Amino acid sequence: MIERIVPAGETAGPPTSSAAAGTRLDPWLGAYAQRTHGMRASEIRALFAVANRPEVVSLAGGMPYLDGLPLDVLSDVASRVVSQRGLQALQYGSGQGDVTLREQILDVMRLEGIDAHPDDVVVTTGSQQALDLVTRIFIDPGDVVVAEAPSYVGALGVFRAYQADVVHVPIDEHGLVPAALEETLASLAATGRRVKFLYTVPNFHNPAGVSLSTERRPAVLAIARRYGVLVLEDNPYGLLGFEGEPRPAIRSMDDEGVLYLGSFSKTFAPGYRVGWVVAPHAVREKLVLASESAILCPSSASQIAISTYLSTCDWQGQIKSYRELYRERRDATISALAEHLPEASWNVPDGGFYVWVKLPDGLDSKDMLPRAVTARVAYVPGTAFYYDGGGASHMRLSYCFPTPERIREGVRRLASVVAGERELVELFGTTSSIPDSVVDAPGPDVA
Amino acid sequence: MIERIVPAGETAGPPTSSAAAGTRLDPWLGAYAQRTHGMRASEIRALFAVANRPEVVSLAGGMPYLDGLPLDVLSDVASRVVSQRGLQALQYGSGQGDVTLREQILDVMRLEGIDAHPDDVVVTTGSQQALDLVTRIFIDPGDVVVAEAPSYVGALGVFRAYQADVVHVPIDEHGLVPAALEETLASLAATGRRVKFLYTVPNFHNPAGVSLSTERRPAVLAIARRYGVLVLEDNPYGLLGFEGEPRPAIRSMDDEGVLYLGSFSKTFAPGYRVGWVVAPHAVREKLVLASESAILCPSSASQIAISTYLSTCDWQGQIKSYRELYRERRDATISALAEHLPEASWNVPDGGFYVWVKLPDGLDSKDMLPRAVTARVAYVPGTAFYYDGGGASHMRLSYCFPTPERIREGVRRLASVVAGERELVELFGTTSSIPDSVVDAPGPDVA
Numbered sequence: 001m002i003e004r005i006v007p008a009g010e011t012a013g014p015p016t017s018s019a020a021a022g023t024r025l026d027p028w029l030g031a032y033a034q035r036t037h038g039m040r041a042s043e044i045r046a047l048f049a050v051a052n053r054p055e056v057v058s059l060a061g062g063m064p065y066l067d068g069l070p071l072d073v074l075s076d077v078a079s080r081v082v083s084q085r086g087l088q089a090l091q092y093g094s095g096q097g098d099v100t101l102r103e104q105i106l107d108v109m110r111l112e113g114i115d116a117h118p119d120d121v122v123v124t125t126g127s128q129q130a131l132d133l134v135t136r137i138f139i140d141p142g143d144v145v146v147a148e149a150p151s152y153v154g155a156l157g158v159f160r161a162y163q164a165d166v167v168h169v170p171i172d173e174h175g176l177v178p179a180a181l182e183e184t185l186a187s188l189a190a191t192g193r194r195v196k197f198l199y200t201v202p203n204f205h206n207p208a209g210v211s212l213s214t215e216r217r218p219a220v221l222a223i224a225r226r227y228g229v230l231v232l233e234d235n236p237y238g239l240l241g242f243e244g245e246p247r248p249a250i251r252s253m254d255d256e257g258v259l260y261l262g263s264f265s266k267t268f269a270p271g272y273r274v275g276w277v278v279a280p281h282a283v284r285e286k287l288v289l290a291s292e293s294a295i296l297c298p299s300s301a302s303q304i305a306i307s308t309y310l311s312t313c314d315w316q317g318q319i320k321s322y323r324e325l326y327r328e329r330r331d332a333t334i335s336a337l338a339e340h341l342p343e344a345s346w347n348v349p350d351g352g353f354y355v356w357v358k359l360p361d362g363l364d365s366k367d368m369l370p371r372a373v374t375a376r377v378a379y380v381p382g383t384a385f386y387y388d389g390g391g392a393s394h395m396r397l398s399y400c401f402p403t404p405e406r407i408r409e410g411v412r413r414l415a416s417v418v419a420g421e422r423e424l425v426e427l428f429g430t431t432s433s434i435p436d437s438v439v440d441a442p443g444p445d446v447a
Numbered sequence: 448m449i450e451r452i453v454p455a456g457e458t459a460g461p462p463t464s465s466a467a468a469g470t471r472l473d474p475w476l477g478a479y480a481q482r483t484h485g486m487r488a489s490e491i492r493a494l495f496a497v498a499n500r501p502e503v504v505s506l507a508g509g510m511p512y513l514d515g516l517p518l519d520v521l522s523d524v525a526s527r528v529v530s531q532r533g534l535q536a537l538q539y540g541s542g543q544g545d546v547t548l549r550e551q552i553l554d555v556m557r558l559e560g561i562d563a564h565p566d567d568v569v570v571t572t573g574s575q576q577a578l579d580l581v582t583r584i585f586i587d588p589g590d591v592v593v594a595e596a597p598s599y600v601g602a603l604g605v606f607r608a609y610q611a612d613v614v615h616v617p618i619d620e621h622g623l624v625p626a627a628l629e630e631t632l633a634s635l636a637a638t639g640r641r642v643k644f645l646y647t648v649p650n651f652h653n654p655a656g657v658s659l660s661t662e663r664r665p666a667v668l669a670i671a672r673r674y675g676v677l678v679l680e681d682n683p684y685g686l687l688g689f690e691g692e693p694r695p696a697i698r699s700m701d702d703e704g705v706l707y708l709g710s711f712s713k714t715f716a717p718g719y720r721v722g723w724v725v726a727p728h729a730v731r732e733k734l735v736l737a738s739e740s741a742i743l744c745p746s747s748a749s750q751i752a753i754s755t756y757l758s759t760c761d762w763q764g765q766i767k768s769y770r771e772l773y774r775e776r777r778d779a780t781i782s783a784l785a786e787h788l789p790e791a792s793w794n795v796p797d798g799g800f801y802v803w804v805k806l807p808d809g810l811d812s813k814d815m816l817p818r819a820v821t822a823r824v825a826y827v828p829g830t831a832f833y834y835d836g837g838g839a840s841h842m843r844l845s846y847c848f849p850t851p852e853r854i855r856e857g858v859r860r861l862a863s864v865v866a867g868e869r870e871l872v873e874l875f876g877t878t879s880s881i882p883d884s885v886v887d888a889p890g891p892d893v894a
Binding site for chain 1: 472473474475476478479480481482483486487488508510511513514516518519521522523524525526527528529530533534535536537538539540572573575576579583584585586587590601604605608609643675677703704712716717718719720727728729730733736737739740741742743744745746747748749752
């Protein structure tokens with residue numbers, strides 16, 4: 001989980017070399033590709049080992065709450081997938097994905113105003129694979145991706161894996177700030193940097209919780225067009241709004257300049273790993289080739305399970321019940337913050353999974369994490385969501401998985417940790433004496 | 448499916464540029480990464496659209512024959528996966544894969560003499576994803592992969608996608624020729640080329656059908672070690688031998704210098720997309736990070752389905768029945784070749800899915816393909832399995848999917864096509880007047 005430290009200048013020999021024999025050194029260290037040296041465990045990942053213990057209230061993960069799913073009905077769906085369509089479900093399928101499922105995906109996207117053709121859709125192994133494929137076909141080392149500050153940690157990881165540079169653009173309570181985007185693209189153009197795409201989560205942003213206002217969407221699109229920059233619209237949460245109708249997708253306003261990523265992981269269940277990307281014709285061809293190279297084809301069993309679920313179950317009713325569930329948890333989070341952490345500040349998301357909390361001045365969310373875990377509460381420090389080391393003043397609280405009661409208990413614990421940190425800051429002026437490495441360690445025994 | 452031809456020097460503008468508006472040109476053509484320019488549809492892929500028509504006898508695809516699977520039992524397995532373990536099966540899981548499944552994979556590998564630890568195993572979305580991840584972490588553009596001549600087309604595609612150079616090493620009826628491997632590695636070392644790994648399918652080779660003899664295995668390993676080259680052992684077919692016991696895996700002889708790829712796609716069913724890679728500790732850590740970046744985690748639903756199948760069904764009995772099924776089809780293929788195509792030559796595989804056929808002198812398998820499809824039989828031309836354009840004198844016949852009767856009919860049709868080609872050659876001295884592009888086209892209407 002933790003990158004082992006290897007003496008500088010250590011080079012690989014064949015596995016029989018005396019340097020490697022009987023040691024924990026990696027005999028293949030000198031053989032890795034350049035891109036591999038940038039791979040490292042994310043803060044979220046290092047957390048999982050600790051935060052999954054039952055005594056810890058985890059406000060860290062983005063796992064949807066599945067207890068409300070009708071398992072008896074879904075068990076019947078799973079059974080029929082094999083008994084009625086087994087020879088297809090158990091076989092290889094098309095690299096682009098099952099055509100019936102692609103047609104059904106159009107119905108899902110129509111709720112956000114998207115008008116597309118089944119040929120435009122490529123089914124992927126979760127929308128994470130779509131992120132990987134898009135980055136793979138567009139990014140050469142050193143190319144620039146422009147992304148919100150903060151941005152989804154898993155996207156930043158993909159961009160890093162392909163050796164992109166990420167340039168952040170600020171957001172406010174209405175999402176990405178058009179003037180700041182314009183300024184960033186102009187300044188990158190002036191220095192001759194090659195910007196390949198703008199990565200944005202326009203709805204119920206991960207981690208910031210905000211949404212790009214309907215008014216700003218055409219403006220963002222127009223700026224991207226003017227600079228010849230593709231828009232990568234990542235939209236796992238768009239149907240999980242707590243009020244009113246879904247906002248129109250950016251893709252609904254432009255079918256040539258936008259790549260749209262969707263997913264069933266948050267609106268249904270992540271265990272099947274089914275997401276998708278909608279792309280202009282020529283780009284879609286490249287994505288299919290890239291996906292065939294990466295996995296041959298997405299799982300037929302998973303696709304037919306999702307397809308059968310969509311055609312035989314009340315999937316819109318399920319989304320509605322998720323919305324109510326998550327709204328209640330959002331309310332529990334916000335009221336607990338108001339009661340226990342009034343010295344912090346936060347947004348009030350109107351959908352999705354996340355509240356983005358700004359700590360009182362002088363506190364560092366990454367430094368504080370080991371003490372929080374000791375106090376049996378976990379979150380993700382803001383630094384995970386910045387490419388450039390920013391974000392230490394913030395933390396992401398996920399309210400999707402714990403019950404409202406657990407959320408309130410978690411925020412209470414967090415408040416006591418923050419109070420302790422503030423005392424430290426008042427006494428010593430800093431909390432940063434604790435080495436960073438503790439944060440990535442397996443963590444203290446909190447049993 | 449076919450790469451559109453775009454005028455040389457065409458560059459991308461923003462999607463609103465007049466050059467792009469209303470045309471079929473790709474407005475993002477100038478934005479692709481270097482690696483993307485090398486992506487192209489494989490010959491196998493272009494074939495699928497035609498060869499899947501029911502009137503065509505397809506000896507082209509590598510799809511396993513699933514009609515013998517007990518769908519009623521598997522339907523019950525699928526049902527229980529959701530009813531009894533639904534909250535886990537429908538949720539995100541570990542990036543490395545389910546630990547119970549990883550333990551069960553050890554039982555599968557023990558049949559080929561592999562002694563490993565569950566920590567050494569990374570579950571992947573089919574072993575194609577394992578190929579992608581290994582190549583991703585090791586290959587910089589221009590690095591060399593040494594591979595058998597011929598080699599699995601899907602592996603060559605991955606190596607191409609990461610801009611590797613592939614250098615082929617000849618095989619004979621006992622598999623990879625050690626002296627040729629030594630000579631190739633020595634010559635690459637002399638020219639200063641960086642060889643990252645040796646890619647080999649040691650059992651029932653795709654497409655050549657041969658196996659690396661047990662005697663040669665330590666020799667191949669010793670040569671790779673001597674040159675500091677990792678061995679990438681790809682073994683989807685190892686348990687599908689028609690006679691005797693499985694050969695010991697190369698991995699069973701060395702746990703530091705070999706990456707081993709396994710799969711349930713051929714011994715059970717490909718629709719779940721579950722494969723795996725076994726790697727030394729430090730390499731395994733990189734593979735997990737790379738996989739998390741690529742897909743977050745493999746499908747929990749698929750993994751638990753396979754795990755439940757392994758723990759509650761007679762999976763070894765299923766493999767035994769597959770072996771009998773495929774042996775019968777191998778026999779049908781060989782006897783039909785002997786009867787109808789005595790002027791060709793071929794190997795007699797003792798396991799797996801493929802016969803590698805050498806055409807009579809002067810014939811070109813790629814040129815001949817459109818005429819074969821018109822005669823309602825499909826195969827894969829040998830050129831698909833070479834990085835350097837070789838292989839035109841050979842074709843791959845897959846006997847895995849069609850019934851013995853269909854196989855005999857297919858070989859009869861093929862023989863008549865070959866006879867026609869030989870007449871052409873005798874008359875004109877060549878068959879290459881037919882443009883290559885026809886091979887990649889959707890094909891004539893054969894209805």
